[in-house]
Amino acid sequence: MSEISKLNILVVGSGGREHALVQKCLQSPLAGKVIAAPGNGGMASEVECFNLCVEDIPALVELAQEQNIGLVVVGPEVPLSLGLVDALAAVGIPAYGPNKDGAQLESSKAFCKDFFARHNIPTAAYGTFTEVEPALAYLEEHPAPIVIKASGLAAGKGVIMAETQEEAVAAVKDMLEGDAFGSSGKEIVIEETLYGEEASIHVIASGEHFVCLPPSQDHKRVGEGDTGLNTGGMGAYTPTSKVTPEMQAEIEEQVIKPTLAGLKADGIDYRGTLYAGLMLTDKGVKVLEYNVRFGDPETQVLLPMVADDLVPVLLASAKGEALPAKLQYHEGAAIVIVLAAGGYPGSYAKGQEITFPATLPASSAIVHAGTSRDIDGTIRTAGGRVLGVSGQAPTLQAAVDLAYSVCDQVEFQDKYLRRDIGHRELNR
Missing domain, CATH: 3.30.470.20 (ATP-grasp fold, B domain)
Incomplete structure (x- = not known):
């Protein structure tokens, strides 16, 4: 890798992933100024945030130019699928993430499945459809249990695991005839259930x-x-x-x-x-x-x-330069538990005040996902997944105990969390 001087870094996105990326960038001796767009309540407590929509490609490029950014780290899939990396490359700003062509692996499940078939990559048997009748005919030949996927981006929610034929038929009609996932569901992939x-x-x-x-x-x-x-x-x-x-x-x-x-x-x-x-x-x-x-x-x-x-x-x-052969990792295990707003992934309230523990134990962290910050510094809920509480320890059980102890000290109205994260590994 070539020698580099201090870099100004822009992290694009507003979720827990982006807050974790901001924190990792801040730790780097190579980092000059780190900024985020649009950021969230937690990021705003650590770096300057610019309230831009991640879909506004021209505005993000302009921000990167104005702030003398040497590296843009793109968090979410939508700006990648819209060609943010291509637009930044056109003005000479390096961006971490694939170009628009590469982003099709996620932005189109049909493109991705066809890619698998073309290059002999092991995957589930499938068919892609834009019309209801051929899709229903495929279901006749491949009955439930079966998986129905919206081909386009659906924020991780465009997948129906149909246990019965009735559920499968309803999912096909909801996507192709109805408006279950908007334009993302106007092409669907039907694939075998893998166990x-x-x-x-x-x-x-x-x-x-x-x-x-x-x-x-x-x-x-x-x-x-x-x-x-x-x-x-x-x-x-x-x-x-x-x-x-x-x-x-x-x-x-x-x-x-x-x-x-x-x-x-x-x-x-x-x-x-x-x-x-x-x-x-x-x-x-x-x-x-x-x-x-x-x-x-x-x-x-x-x-x-x-x-x-x-x-x-x-x-x-x-x-596009060579990478190190391997990275060094800390020993042990890490876990993150999401604190969600009650009702998620359905409808949920926003604007609830969050109270945090005065101090955090060593090797634990709170990453913000769906939060906002008032002028006086008050943090409020602003999304379905509100916070991520993480813990690192020599064993997974110790990491679990650490993270859940912090979860119990964070308070907001209708806080919801799963109490069994890591259960498969702990039960092995």
Whole structure:
């Protein structure tokens, strides 16, 4: 990696993932000024925040130019899919994240599944549809249980796990004829249900160079015991013992390397995060989907485990330069528990005052997701997933105990959390 002087850094986004990225950037000796757009209540307590919409590409580019930014770190998928990285590249500003072509791996599930088929990447059998009748005919041949997905971006909620044929038919009609997910659901993917345990692998990529972060496991369902509706994620932990060193090697050889080679073959110079959602089946590893940015809440456990300065790695990726062969990690385990507003992922109240513990125990942290900050410094709820409480410790059980002890000291009206984050790993 080339020698670099102090960098001004802009983090784009407003969630827990972005707050974790801001905190990691602030730790870097290479960081000059760190700013966020639009940020949230927690970020506003640490860095200057600019109230810009993440979809306003021209305004973000203008901000980066005005603030003499040397690295933009793009948190969410929407600005990536709208070509923010391309627009920044056009004015000579390096940005961490894929260009618009690469972002299609997440912005179109149909594109992603066709990519898997073209490059022999293991995944579930599927069909893609824009019309109701062919989709219903496919369901006749492939009855429930089956998975129905909105092809476009749906904030992690565009997936219906249909247990019965009636549910599957209703999901198809809701998406294609109704308005269940707006334009994101006007093309759908129907795919076989895979059985096994899920895991996430996050890769920092620079063309065909890559370095893997530790394997993690997210908890998508809102209810304990993995019940209820899908959410953006109610908690996560790392590492997971389900991904053994042998399985990690298999994932890199059968999934990551062919994906990056396939992107190159398709004329896409892929840079940024490649986040593989995997199902560990009894027939081997299958890819459920790709995301093209760090996961939320996985980022909140992965970044604190990285012992190295991450900024030069993100910059090398943004510039398409070689990456280090591996990163150094802290020993032990990390967990994050999401404190959500009551009613999430359905309707929920905003504007509730949050009270925090006066001091935090060592190796714990509170990351803000859906919060706002009053002029007097009062922090209020402003989203469904409000805060992420994380803990690091030599064992997962110790990390769990630490994080939940902090969760119990944070108060806001109708606070909701799952009490079983990490349960699979703890029960092994």
